[in-house]
Amino acid sequence: MASTPQERRAARHHQPVSDASPKRGRRAKPITVDAIIEVALDIVAREGYPALTMRRVATALDTGSASLYAHVVNKEDLDELLIGRLCAEIDLPEPDPATWRAQITGVCAQVRDQYLRYPGISRAALAAAPTNNDTLRLAECMLALLLAGGVAPQSAAWGMDALSLYINSYTLEISLLDRSGGEWAVSRDDMLQRLADLPDTFPHTKRHAAELTAGTDHERFDFTIDLILDGLTRRS
Template sequence: MSADPRQRRAARHAQPATEAAASAPRKKPITTDRITDAALEVVATEGYDALTIRRVATLLGTGPSSLYAHIVNKNDIDDLLIGRLYAEVVLPEPNPAAWREQLLDVYTQIRDLYLKYPGISRAALAMVSTNLETLRVGEGILAILLAGGVEPKTAGWARDALSLYVSGYALEQSLVQQRRRNPDQDWVLTHEELLDRFTALPADQFPHTRRHAAALISGTSHDRFNFALGQLMNNLRPA
């Protein structure tokens, strides 16, 4: 096997990874699967901000140089992480009569996977992944849109917009939870406190905000998630 991690990365993006069997190793070998497991553990227990190559190596009981034999850089770990999460996404058989409902279900699965690992959706931002699992989900989303009669270019752009919103939504939720756990962040307001602030605003300067305060802050975060995706999808029309 080539010692060049870039060639290894290209190889695993061309076909499913297989780990070579070892006969009773004295020490468990470092593999991309173990690197991904350790990276997920770091994010789950410490948050995405704590994820570094050195932190992953420490968790595996080795040094960073051992990881560089299998990965290219930190971005490569991001690619592995999103690929691992997307492997759990269940894709439906595209149904032209229910394509919007199917699309919402797939993106809800992705949202919930992101929310399990605080901040991990950052790994999906500003990255064009060629991980096979990520591509599988992208293909499934595209198939749903095309089954709904959406024109190919519009389908591609819509997929990007929907994916960006889901990543941003999950990132914001993780930041909110992080701030609420910090005792110094007392400026993070509850629903009731925000309502009080809005209704106490000067009526001559903020007439609309004050009058419609309850409506402005109504609904759960997931209600708003469904609303936003619905607005995007409802504007997609068959070609």
């Protein structure tokens, strides 16, 4: 008896998926989980995550949507597979108590850069629980690095979650701005002028306009990662 979609998903989390044998017909290559993932990532890289649908993937593979469901349970399952693939490509260090902070900062930067390559894909990361081996591999490493730094287990667990949420929201914000074509973007000079023109009921905003508008995106990213790590080490 054929397995249910849920059983196929569970099996895929515990063992590799073998490629199906090629079938006769116009398709030169068989449809596999890896092929679906590659096509889906290509769509996101070129058009952004909102363009990704099961129908869109099926069209790119020159097949019907129904053919995909022999390999992928649904769109949510595909999202989980995509995030797992990106996590699998992260270079994870062996935890070192002497350099743990630089190590986890580097891991966070790698995840950030992966998500920025695929605009909007952090929406999938926000919705996907880390239940497959590839996403759990990343979570395991981040937890181990925090523990190596002397962070208490409960703080390390919640701290890992805070870091992941920040990376996801940071990359999503950038993708939304890029998708708008900069229509709502304001230059720093324009922003400084707007703040300078505020009424005196905003004294702190006017006085510290330079600080409020300073820094590049990644400088702010590094600052926030450091801020989270500072808080975790102080708690411990």
